[in-house]
Amino acid sequence: xxxxxxxxxxxxxxxxxxxxxxxxxxxxxxxxxxxxxxxxxxxxxxxxxxxxxxxxxxxxxxxxxxxxxxxxxxxxxxxxxxxxxxxxxxxxxxxxxxxxxxxxxxxxxxxxxxxxxxxxxxxxxxxxxxxxxxxxxxxxxxxxxxxxxxxxxxxxxxxxxxxxxxxxxxxxxxxxxxxxxxxxxxxxxxxxxxxxxxxxxxxxxxxxxxxxxxxxxxxxxxxxxxxxxxxxxxxxxxxxxxxxxxxxxxxxxxxxxxxxxxxxxxxxxxxxxxxxxxxxxxxxxxxxxxxxxxxxxxxxxxxxxxxxxxxxxxxxxxxxxxxxxxxxxxxxxxxxxxxxxxxxxxxxxxxxxxxxxxxxxxxxxxxxxxxxxxxxxxxxxxxxxxxxxxxxxxxxxxxxxxxxxxxxxxxxxxxxxxxxxxxxxxxxxxxxxxxxxxxxxxxxxxxxxxxxx
Numbered sequence: 455x456x457x458x459x460x461x462x463x464x465x466x467x468x469x470x471x472x473x474x475x476x477x478x479x480x481x482x483x484x485x486x487x488x489x490x491x492x493x494x495x496x497x498x499x500x501x502x503x504x505x506x507x508x509x510x511x512x513x514x515x516x517x518x519x520x521x522x523x524x525x526x527x528x529x530x531x532x533x534x535x536x537x538x539x540x541x542x543x544x545x546x547x548x549x550x551x552x553x554x555x556x557x558x559x560x561x562x563x564x565x566x567x568x569x570x571x572x573x574x575x576x577x578x579x580x581x582x583x584x585x586x587x588x589x590x591x592x593x594x595x596x597x598x599x600x601x602x603x604x605x606x607x608x609x610x611x612x613x614x615x616x617x618x619x620x621x622x623x624x625x626x627x628x629x630x631x632x633x634x635x636x637x638x639x640x641x642x643x644x645x646x647x648x649x650x651x652x653x654x655x656x657x658x659x660x661x662x663x664x665x666x667x668x669x670x671x672x673x674x675x676x677x678x679x680x681x682x683x684x685x686x687x688x689x690x691x692x693x694x695x696x697x698x699x700x701x702x703x704x705x706x707x708x709x710x711x712x713x714x715x716x717x718x719x720x721x722x723x724x725x726x727x728x729x730x731x732x733x734x735x736x737x738x739x740x741x742x743x744x745x746x747x748x749x750x751x752x753x754x755x756x757x758x759x760x761x762x763x764x765x766x767x768x769x770x771x772x773x774x775x776x777x778x779x780x781x782x783x784x785x786x787x788x789x790x791x792x793x794x795x796x797x798x799x800x801x802x803x804x805x806x807x808x809x810x811x812x813x814x815x816x817x818x819x820x821x822x823x824x825x826x827x828x829x830x831x832x833x834x835x836x837x838x839x840x841x842x843x844x845x846x847x848x849x850x851x852x853x854x855x856x857x858x859x860x861x862x863x864x865x866x867x868x869x870x871x872x873x874x875x876x877x878x879x880x881x882x883x884x885x886x887x888x889x890x891x892x893x894x895x896x897x898x899x900x901x902x903x904x905x906x907x
Contacts, residue, residue, distance in 0.1 A: 465558055467504050469579040475508045482533070482838045485509040486540045489529075493541060499550040507576055510615050511596065517615065522548070522608035534782045534845050535655065538838065548608070555611055559600040566609055570602045573682070576615075594618060599682065616684050624664045627657075628846035628895075630886065632816055637776065637851055641665050641743075644716070646773035647736035649723075651748040651757075657780050657847055658745045659684055662719060665743060666690060669717065678719035679706040695721075707731040711740070720744040726762040733763070733771040750883065751777040751852035752871035755862055769862040775852040779883055779904050781896045782842035788834035789841065791827040791894065798898055799825050805888045810879040813889075822892045829897050846895060848887040848905070850880055 479485045489509065492502050510518050510531055517532040526542040543551065556563050559572030576596040599614040629637060640648055648665075650658045663685060666676060670689060681695040681703070693710070695702055701709075703720060704727035710718055722745050723729050736742040748757045754775045758768050794802070802825050806814060817823050831841025852875050854862065861874055876882070881889075887901035 463558065463560060463573075464575045464577060465504065465507070466577045467508055467579070471504065472508055472578050475505065476512055479509050479512045481835050482513065482531070482538045482540065483835070485513060485531075489541050493543060493547060499547070499554055502547070503551060503554050507598070507615075508578070510613075511576070511578065511617060514617075514620070515615060516620075518611075518613040520548070520551070520611040522605055522610060524607055527608070533838065534840075534842060535780060536782075536840070552602075552609060552611065555600060555613070556602065559598075559602075561600070561602060567604050569604070571600060573597060573599045597684070597686075599684075618685050620660070621667070621685055622660060622664055624668045627661060627664055628890070629849055630813075630881075630889065632813065633849060633851055633881075633886075636853060637774070638668070640774040640853065641669055641741070643741060643773055645736060645739050645741055647732060647742040647744065647771050648773050649754055649775045650743075650745045651751060651754055651775060651777045652745075652779060653747065653749075655780070656778055657845075658778065659721075661776070661778065661847070662743055662745065663687065666717075666719065669741075674716035675714065676717040676719070677710045677713055677715040678721070679703060679710060680719070680721035691715075703728040704731050707735060711735055711738070715740060717741045717743065722746070723758075723761070729758055729761050729763045730767075733767055736771040736773075748777070750868075750872065751775040751850050751880070752868050752875060753777075754852070755866075755871060756868050759865075765865045766863045769854070769859045772854045772859075772862070774854060776849055777852070777883055778847050778849045779887075780845045781848055781887060781890070781900050781904050782840075783844045783846050783895055784829045784831050784897060785834060785837035785841055785843040787836045787843075788832045790830050790832060792830045794825060794828045794898075798828065801898070802828075802888055802891070805885050808876075809881055809885055810876065812879055813881050813885075817889065817892070822889070825892070828891055829894050831897055831899070842896075842900070846890065848883050848890060848901070850883045850886065852880060853878070 478488055489505060492505055506518060513533060515531040515533050519530040519537065521528045526544055527548040528542055529540045530537045531540060553563055558574040561570045561572045576598055577593050579593040597616040599616065601612045603610045650661050652658050666687060670676060677691045679693050679695060683692050683694050693706060695706060703724065707720060707728065708731060718735055718740050720732050720742060723732060732742050732744055746754055746757055748754050755765060755768060759765065806823055833839040833841045837843040884905045887905055890896050891898050891901060
């Protein structure tokens with residue numbers, strides 16, 4: 455039977471085909487095995503490509519990497535932030551696969567010496583990719599962002615899989631109960647600016663979208679400006695920057711304010727003009743949500759200062775900053791609870807002793823300060839022998855009250871801001887990670903890997 459011709463910009467996997475792969479691709483080893491068997495069939499490159507995409511969705515992979523080497527191309531997938539090798543692809547097949555990806559993503563086939571990026575839509579009609587809309591089952595459309603980069607042995611490709619089913623509610627992010635109560639109070643305010651910080655891949659966009667889902671209701675208007683739009687949210691006006699036409703974060707913000715929004719989401723503050731526009735919007739009756747790349751919450755003030763903004767302008771606009779990282783959770787199937795070593799007990803006790811009194815008392819009330827056992831990662835087929843499955847956020851929340859506003863306006867150092875925030879009840883990212891160790895959610899090794907020992 456001839457294969458169905460696919461539209462540029464969209465690829466579809468049938469219900470029968472995806473259902474069959476769902477039963478087979480239970481872990482990375484199975485995915486590698488099935489993919490290896492399919493690589494021999496060079497004439498059906500579309501099926502091979504569908505298998506790669508289906509495997510990424512089924513295994514909940516965030517990225518697919520195709521990395522040319524001297525004699526072959528390596529395919530890797532990223533699970534829970536960690537890359538896993540799968541198969542090597544011979545040059546003839548990779549050339550066909552590369553052309554297929556470029557065609558779908560709307561990229562130029564004859565350009566091989568310059569960076570290109572694009573996107574396409576993956577439509578899946580079965581199993582875990584079905585959603586309920588108006589009491590009917592509808593296929594979920596998954597956006598795939600494509601980046602093609604010339605390298606020593608050919609063009610390297612990274613495909614980011616933006617599965618809308620990975621979007622979480624605020625209650626599912628892993629924010630501590632006491633922290634979430636304070637956080638929800640901040641996002642319910644009618645104006646001001648809330649900034650989510652952290653490095654690339656720390657879940658900032660997921661947190662912003664969870665906030666939008668929490669506060670969205672028919673009585674308010676929410677407009678976003680993003681680069682690019684990663685997930686499409688129903689009932690929210692989303693726009694994407696287009697520098698070629700002059701629609702940047704700064705100019706877009708200026709236009710959005712004239713649309714009478716209540717809440718504005720700015721994908722990222724990258725320059726002084728955007729920072730100034732966001733601050734101005736927050737001071738004129740809008741709740742502004744945005745992201746910034748900093749190592750911790752207190753570093754936000756210094757980062758805005760490095761862009762050229764004055765502390766006296768930042769202080770009255772800022773409601774709160776939440777800094778975050780993602781840590782892997784121990785596999786619930788194979789992990790074990792073990793007695794910590796003396797050095798581990800010393801390390802945990804030090805962080806508990808430095809916790810704000812309110813947080814420490816909460817831990818005592820839950821009987822979590824007695825360090826008898828902590829989780830150890832082992833490894834089984836269900837977690838691809840890593841000992842971990844899934845990720846959760848670790849956070850610190852920097853709240854700007856009247857006293858903190860005056861301190862920020864005076865231009866303090868990051869160390870002084872951190873010290874004052876901790877005096878006022880802020881637990882650090884690392885301390886939040888250690889709390890999750892005591893709760894049996896992750897390991898000490900994982901927290902130290904992500905945050906630093």
